[in-house]
Amino acid sequence: MAAGTATSRLLGFARTTMLAAVIGLGVSADAFDVANTLPNNFYLLLAGGVLNAVLVPQITKAAKHDDGGQEFVNRLLTLSLLIIAAATIVVTALAPLLVRLFSQGWNSSALALGTAFAFICLPQIFFYGLYTVVGQVLNARGQFAAYMWAPAIANIVAILGLLWFGAVYADQPRVEQWDAGMVWVVAGTATLGVALQALVLLIPLHRSGFRLRPVFGFRGVGLRSASRVALWTFAALAVSQLGFIVTSKVLTRANDLMAAQGVTGAGKAAYSAAFLLFMLPHSLITLSLVTALFTRMSTAAHAGRTAEVVSDFGRGLRMPAVFLVPGTAAAILFGLPAVRLAFAGNTPEQAAAIAEVMIAMMVGVVPFGWVYLIQRVYYAYEDAKTPFYLQLVVSGVATAVNLYAFTVDPTKVGIVVGIGQTLSNLVAAGVGFVLLRRRLGLLRLRSTVRLYVRLGVATLVGAAVAIPARMLLERVVGDGVLGSAIELVAGGGLFLAVVLGVAHLMRVEEVAALLDPVTRRIRRRA
Template sequence: MTATPPPRDPATPGDPGDVPDEAPQGGLRRGAALMASGTAVSRLLGFLRAMVLAAAIGATGQAADAFSVANKLPNVLYMLLAGGVLNAVLVPQVVRAYKRDGGQEYVDRLLSFGFALLAGVSVVLTLAAPLLVRLYADPCSTTQLALATTFAYWCIPQLFFYGVYALLGQVLNARGSFGPYMWAPVVNNLVSIAGFGVFMAVFGGASADVTWGTPQIAVFAGSATLGVVAQALVLVPALRRAGVGYRWRWGLRGSGLGRAGKVATWTFIGLAIGQLGYVVVSRVASAAPGAACVATSDIAGNAAYDYAFMLFMLPHSLVTVSLATALFTRLSARAHDGDVAGVRADLSTGLRVVGLFTLIAGAGLTVLARPVVRLILVSSSEAAVSAVAGVVVAMAVGLPAFGAWSMCQRVYYAYEDAKGMVPVQAAMAGVVVAGTLLGQAVLPHSAWVAGAGLSMSASYLLGTLMAMRALRRRLGGDVDGAHVLRTHARAGLATVAAAAVGVAVLLVVQVVGPGGVVGALVQCAVVGTVMVLVYVGGLKLLRVRELDQLVGPLVRRLRGRR
């Protein structure tokens, strides 16, 4: 149930076609910084998009949950492509293709096959919209089910364009062009924001009790889909600038895709197992608001889950993905060359540096869950804010484990060992299913979605432990575990101190500061700043050297500009 964009490594600056076995450290940092900046802008606009979306349709209630179910269907395929199959198949294959004669022909065949497959799957799944909605939703209201199905007919075609975006982005990154792939979602957000704004101007927002007819659905869902179309199409000129002259070439025989197909098969199996867990979560979330078959508008459902997951993914996207992306191609090259020590060193670096960020990010989200949610749900009720904030806390406690699990996945993908991940993914899915159903059985329906979030956090921890054990055997009995644990232990102490001070400061600011959205903004700014300062001070006091690897490049760049 991970949703991480595909990882890669920068090429030597000045030559987008050169993908070296080992990128210079400066190129690594520049690539990570470029990707992080694109992701940061995209996520900030994503916050604005979420605010406009909530103003247009709400964060809880029938219409919000119906759209959430419909719009998650294309996103599920995107997560499968970007989080798994393309990582396992395309990156290693494309990197090697560009190192040999005739490599572009190989890439052309792979892209042609991918486009054809995406088109076919998109058509079939669009026609199957009623079945898919019933799979992912279990609402008490037949009206909500019908609305979700109608939304799905407009949203599912996004599948094709999400896939095109992922495929072209993988090729661009393999050629050393990292910016377009990370900046393209900015266009998506801008188009969606404009479309949702038009919807509110014409039909009114969440507080206007909109009647959902064909015009309303076409404008609202059409805006979401048009944003994804734009996100894919802006990569076409970037592909040309990167020197990729794509031509349609059909035929897999002799293209070397047989091995890639085997990797893809095992990757699909593992991800399908993970999707069983997600189906259970989605159905429980869908059933929660109508558990008593009465109209309940402020109980966390699928829409609340989506908002919470967006906040949960924000720190992961800004740092974990950027670093993993900058390391992955080098990991693939070292794995291919049999450089076990190099793979071990990259994994250790990734785990330690990512851990420094995810620990404080998880603590910050936990302490500031309510004011952060209020900044997004500007016009929502206090009950709706509380519903989403509870889910955010349940997910945030698992953020450090999620970051570590993501790094472990990159090593599996570097060795093209999708089969080896299947037992881990099966165990993780089992934890999600069991935890979600247990929460449904013993918790009030207002806490069902939070229970699902907590079970996801537990699954990330289990996945990390199982993966590290397996990778230890693969990497010669050592994954630099002692070094990683020492760093996490010291950072954990600093995190506890920062969280304790943060809670105290938050209580004071809540008493003496303003209320409403302005108060939430003040709370986030003041408490967030204090927590970061306490955390950084604790890391320095405990002599955590990885802090320089995390913030050193930014500090040196700022000093250079002065």
Template sequence: MTGPGSIGRGAALMASGTAVSRATGLLRMMVLIAAIGVTGEAADAFSVANKLPNILFMLLAGGVLNAVLVPQVVRAYKRDAGQEYVDRLLTLGFVVLAVATVVLTFAAPLLVHLYADAAPDQMALATTFAYWCIPQLFFYGVYALLGQVLNARGSFGPYMWAPVVNNLVAIGGFVAFIVVFGSPETSGVAVASSWTSGQVALLAGISTLGVVTQAVVLVPSLRRAGVRYRFRWGLRGSGLGRAGQVATWTLVGLGIGLLGNLVVSRVVSRAPSEAEAATVASNNAYDVAFSIFMLPHSLVTVSLATALFTRLSGQAHDEDVDGVRSTFSYGVRVVGLFTVAAAGLLLVLARPVTDIIAATAPAEAVEATTRVVQAMVVGLPAFGAWSMAQRVYYAYEDARSMVPIQVAMAVVVVVGTLLGMVVAPPSWWTACAGLAMSVSYVVGAVAAIWHLRRRLGRVDGGRIVRVHVRALVAVLPAALVAWLATRVLSLGLPDGLLGSVVVCVVAGGLGGVAYVGALRVLRVEELDGLLRPVLARLRPGRG
């Protein structure tokens, strides 16, 4: 059985890849904003089109892979003919992805009109972008299929490092766009009706090329892991019927969640036309805020949860209830320590962080996006707990039990977004949608952990709650230290990118030290589990 040390090393390896991936991802976003802006017709049109393949991937493959592939592959490699079984899974996945990509690309106009409600010129540009971007779906799927096989084989690094290649390709392309066509202020690209076919091809084409390279670079790693894929077709007798049932319920749950996202996308796309203000946060600002929200989640939660998931799948297969309970409790507690700190510090540092990402955007656009960031990050701890709970359901191949919870979460998102539309001015609609999302994660985390008690007997709830309460106590002085530091630094630093970087580094660093110190005073043992991978890499002679 894999021990905490190996899990820590696996999480550290993935965290390092994810850190570089997220850093280059943020740089990619900065360059994209410099090319087309953070608000405006073109930025929102590209946002809708470029997230369509991500949304479709989540629906058709993303959650299904977690629910089906890793548990099935873990089981397959424990028995004879395991590679043949994996080949059949991969073949089925590739074929389904290819067919779905072709069909959905032809459906681009319908998909754009489902997810946006904007001016005709903006909708036409979004549709053109979508024809270029939706084919990314196939390559996102290939990347995830191969990556999950690598994870099941214990090779965690390539899956986390491959997006770096994607980001570097996109950064190069977006820089070329700026060099050729200029900034939004000088080129006029902020206006949807001004776009040429060459501009569309360069911006959207390079975005798709990046996803292609992200998938292709995993092939050599697959061979090094000892996986020799052969095209094998045939479902009878392969055991895929059970996997298909899990996949079906996973699709149902994801579809329910995406209906909530659809409502959010349509509401926030209407905000600019309904508002009196010239600059209003809409789809692209929402995506920028969500990327900031996902940064801490990706650095720790995803890395640790992915490393623990293979372990959970094995324990579930062996009917080791005590092991599942222990692994789940450990994951929730360690993730909670990080996400509570990240939420508290990001609430304080939301403006300078957004200033860095949108360094070329006007102050009004940065301020509008900052409000959305703050609304989202309050739900970060709950999102981490919900993510860990999902892994337990997937380990037991029980996607069906999550569906009622996902319905409740979608209802919260829809009702909260529509309520914000009724009671708040249009300039706040996107922030209200972000807050509704945060509340939905609280509902999901509480409901999932409560329900898991029936399967596991208990979930170590008292210990989980105590750790989160201590983390909340510790983050209060940390946030205060960070806030005081920002006030002091703002007196002597100029506005702009450099000043924002200094504020984030100094204020965030001081707040982090204060948080760790407070946890030490409170004797929170799980702090070592959070810091162990980092400290191991800092010791002399350790790689």
């Protein structure tokens, strides 16, 4: 799972860096970013979280049916895909209104460009839905790999489209320079990739023995509990998307103001690039682990085995921490050279703008994972009401900070938005732990707290060694592409070695399991 996710995310990262180099980070980039983000936003609002929260528990229970649950699951999938198809048609028709809703300060040319992109991108909603329903059936049947590998196809197709664009058209065109062919190359290949991402999953689904077919008649088949979960999940996502409208408006407004002033900072496209970097460790580590744990927790919850749920919850807190706690410090220390290297096709000022937002968000990557895990525990019990309350906390805090961002200098808006995201997840995680303690009883977090303390100490020692080393390296090798690569390899390698060594000396079991095979070989040879 992690290998598939890593490949997909790295290809997605390559796609984002190419996109930034080919169409820039200005208003044109914001126009495509708003349009290409709309399918994700509305898919999440209409079905994404609902399907994730509903399908796995329902499919797990359906396995007890005489036919292995095939008819029940097909009925559930038929209903889901009908809803998604109808919603896709309606949302696509509303493209002009949606572009206006998610932007601020654009002139008529920018609005026209964003709308053209949106008409081509919004059909992705249906294919995201198909990808999710088929993938969740595979997950519930214990087959996780294909679901994680499929997004690689979407990224490859989009990368090919950007290579085509770069070879035929001028780089970083202004809003008024776009024509229909340019729009179709960028947006059309993005949508084609998402369609192939979904359709390819039909192959492993068929091989698993499941036969996907339409089954109608939705009354009296036991979907009432699923409907209740879906309703609360929809409400939570609605709150999330209302908050994101504010985020999108404040960022597009900031980029428009910066374009008028001739200065560089983080707008919507830069924020999306930073968010992709932020999501990389979460997707590779936390998401892969929790996806597997969710099926286990759902099974244990249905059987009333609370101790197993608590055990898996603790595992979900501890295992990612070994990577994410030092990873947070590494992002702060080496975020700027990493972005300079990754976005080598952009100016140093553009790279710095992305890095600042990424660092502000990366500080909160650990509590972001906590909130995600806590929500999945409640979904395992088919309780979507509590995650709704947690989403209220997340969106409320983030929106309050985003509204404040309207008052700051445009070049600092992206940083303020990133800080708001970190703060919102930290507050929501604290509330979530309290609520989960009431639901499950003792959470047995003593060993988890010890692990975080030891990792924190090891990370501080590593940072104390790495900071002067990085400052020295930057003076010697400079801050160009080559210098940034040397900083990452030498400085990052030193930081990692010190953190792992100190954690090993402090008897962090997870690190010991990683290092013991190596140290045993060294001792034998010595």
